[in-house]
Amino acid sequence: MRDINIPLPIARTLLSPIFRITLNARLPWQLQRLLLDIGSRAQFLPSDTTVHRLRLGGRPAERITAGPQLPSRTRGAVLYLHGGGYAIGSLATHRSLAARLAHETGCAVYVLDYRLAPEHPFPAGLDDAEAAFLELVGNIGYRPEQIALSGDSAGGGLSLATAQRLIAGHGYTPAALGLIAPWVDPNQVPEQSRDLVINRPWSRACAAAYLGDGDGKDTGYAPLHGVLAGLPPTYVQVDISEMLHAQCVEFVAALRVAGVPTRFIESQGLWHVAQLQAALVGPAAAALTELADFLREAIQPVALRDLG
Incomplete structure (x- = not known):
């Protein structure tokens, strides 16, 4: 199926009631997950995509x-951690986004179904992400510097926390961090009451569900306050209209103070993780291509050395 390009004002009008109904703190988590999975059917895959x-x-x-061939380890890989406030989101909701990354990077993209809160609060998801990266290295045969970590929203925060844990605990530095509107400090309460996608009551419910009985000062929970020095090249994208915009600005400033090579993209007119609608909205597809270009550039030098 070919991409279509819904004009941004129409796309925003269509999406707003969907997110208002689905991301609702009064709805049970299981129902929110089901509604998102149903909605993900509109986010179709590029042709010639293989899902294993x-x-x-x-x-x-x-x-x-991309294509039926087995992935080549010399091309590297992306470990993608989906968003959803640590409480919703799934392989289905992010399959289209991950498939587009696979096509545009030329790498295998591994999407992890990490455990979700409130059934499995912090640090369950972080433990799962760490274990997945270690298996890509130990059993599948990638080198740590061949694997980029990427994620959106809560998955972006989880990607950062995973990189910090890998560096501190294993001496493994990923090739790059590709973060879409990362939620790097769930303790922060935004001044904004809502954006097109997220509202404050829902985000606070997610933060509480993820924390459980844990310590909000734990840097695994709020990786913004963890060690940033030594992180790999990092890409951060956020729209200026988002509730998380101020947090992302703070995060990028901290990365630069820590000496981390950082590419910061502030879009205008999109919405929180608009890349999920890349098959439907041209500017969202362009934003996803920017991320793919960054990841490919970070991973490609390793592949070239392998081939030479």
Whole structure:
């Protein structure tokens, strides 16, 4: 199926009631998850996409590649951690986004079904992400510097926390961090009451569900306050209209103070993780291409050395 390009004002008008109904703190988590999975059917895959189900670190996962061929380890890989406030989101909701990344980077993209809150609060998701990365290295055969970590919203925060844990605990530095509107400090209460996608009551419910009985000062929970020095090149994208915009600005400033090579993209007119609608909205597809270009550039030098 070919991409279509819905004009931004129409797309915003269509999406607003969907998010208002679905991301609702009064709805049970299971119902929110179901509604998102149903809605994800509109986010179709690029043609010639192969989806292979497997397990990583003991959790269900998908390896997504462009074309039917088996992935080449010399090309590197992306470990993608989906968003959803640590409480919703799934392989289905992010399959289209991951498939587009696979096509545009030329790498295998591994999407992890990490455990969700409130059934599995912090640090369950972080433990799962760490275990998945270690299996990509130990059992599948990638080198740490061949694997980029990427994620959106809560998955962006989880990607950052995973990189920090890998560096501190294993001496493994990923090739790059590709973060879409990362939620790097769930303790912060935004001044804004809502944007097109997220509203404050829902985000606070997610933060509480993810924390459980944990310590909000733990840097695994709020990686903005963890060690940033030594992180790999990092891409951050956020729209200026988002509730998380101020947090992302703070995060990028901290990265630069820590000496981390950082590419910061502030879009105008999109919405929180608009890249999920890349098959439907041209500017969202362009934003996803920017991320793919960054990841490919970060991983490609390793592949070139392998081939030479």
